[in-house]
Amino acid sequence: MLNQLGTANVLVLDSGNALFRNAGVATADDQKRATLILGVMDELGTRAMAVGQRDLAAGTVFLEGLAKGRKLKLLSANLKRGGQRLFEAGVVIDAGGVKVGLVGLTAPGPVAPNEKDVVAGATLEAARAALKVLGPRDVTIVLAATSYADAMQLSTELKGDVDFVMQSGEYRGTQPAQRMEEGAALLLASAQKGQALGKLQLTLDKGKGGFVDLSLGDRDRQQLDFVGQQVTTLEDRVRAAKDKTATADLRRTLGDLKRRQQELATALAQKSGATGKTAKLEWVLLGQDVADDPKLKAKVLQIEPTYAGSH
Numbered sequence: 001m002l003n004q005l006g007t008a009n010v011l012v013l014d015s016g017n018a019l020f021r022n023a024g025v026a027t028a029d030d031q032k033r034a035t036l037i038l039g040v041m042d043e044l045g046t047r048a049m050a051v052g053q054r055d056l057a058a059g060t061v062f063l064e065g066l067a068k069g070r071k072l073k074l075l076s077a078n079l080k081r082g083g084q085r086l087f088e089a090g091v092v093i094d095a096g097g098v099k100v101g102l103v104g105l106t107a108p109g110p111v112a113p114n115e116k117d118v119v120a121g122a123t124l125e126a127a128r129a130a131l132k133v134l135g136p137r138d139v140t141i142v143l144a145a146t147s148y149a150d151a152m153q154l155s156t157e158l159k160g161d162v163d164f165v166m167q168s169g170e171y172r173g174t175q176p177a178q179r180m181e182e183g184a185a186l187l188l189a190s191a192q193k194g195q196a197l198g199k200l201q202l203t204l205d206k207g208k209g210g211f212v213d214l215s216l217g218d219r220d221r222q223q224l225d226f227v228g229q230q231v232t233t234l235e236d237r238v239r240a241a242k243d244k245t246a247t248a249d250l251r252r253t254l255g256d257l258k259r260r261q262q263e264l265a266t267a268l269a270q271k272s273g274a275t276g277k278t279a280k281l282e283w284v285l286l287g288q289d290v291a292d293d294p295k296l297k298a299k300v301l302q303i304e305p306t307y308a309g310s311h
Contacts, residue, residue: 042070144165148169177213
């Protein structure tokens with residue numbers, strides 16, 4: 001699927017919590033599975049991943065060894081052992097001539113019972129420090145392996161410095177991008193258990209300010225269609241009505257709907273004409289209509305034979 005998208009202007013990222021099912025639980029089989037997952041992510045061209053609590057289930061030493069020699073960069077600005085950072089805080093990556101700045105964050109708190117000197121500190125303070133030294137970039141993304149509430153705070157507190165916050169750590173499904181307030185970064189939540197691939201299309205035509213979310217236009221269009229159907233239905237009822245009082249009530253409701261219809265049409269026209277910096281998030285569901293990759297499936301079956309009877 002990623003091959004079909006091409007490579008020149010595609011940047012594959014992961015917001016973390018991808019390697020283990022649960023934090024703090026890592027059997028020998030779990031470690032084999034984590035090794036397979038990170039290896040496949042590297043083969044797919046994933047350039048960076050935030051380090052989440054569930055990526056640390058087997059400890060930091062295991063994860064450091066797993067990442068050694070790979071192109072994929074593990075990022076965490078706030079994860080430290082004895083006060084020393086374990087992974088790079090951030091990196092600037094070139095994607096088809098576009099400089100994308102990335103900062104990784106780990107949910108705050110201790111990460112492993114057997115590594116009491118390893119702690120993930122406050123995310124906001126660490127993010128600000130990392131952004132200051134990140135260097136010139138065209139787009140800035142925070143990969144936040146944190147709670148959704150923490151990611152919401154990051155998206156608002158870092159407005160003006162960050163364009164997108166990609167969050168993982170809670171199963172929220174394939175929801176649309178969210179913007180908590182005007183000027184805040186767009187917040188993207190990861191899908192559940194790798195059941196979908198998020199595709200974020202960006203346009204940077206010398207636009208100023210934040211990215212315009214074109215996905216809102218799709219929602220406005222759906223709502224406009226719905227309101228249009230209600231207007232047609234009410235117009236039919238007005239024509240068929242015999243009672244004067246009922247007709248008057250219907251006309252008032254019809255007037256309200258037509259005003260709402262005009263508001264939506266105006267908003268949609270403004271979004272449709274948006275130029276400069278735009279973003280559109282789409283979810284590709286990995287269901288029965290997406291064929292298995294034979295080589296990848298063979299690797300999975302070596303680790304989890306029960307997969308053979310499913311898609």
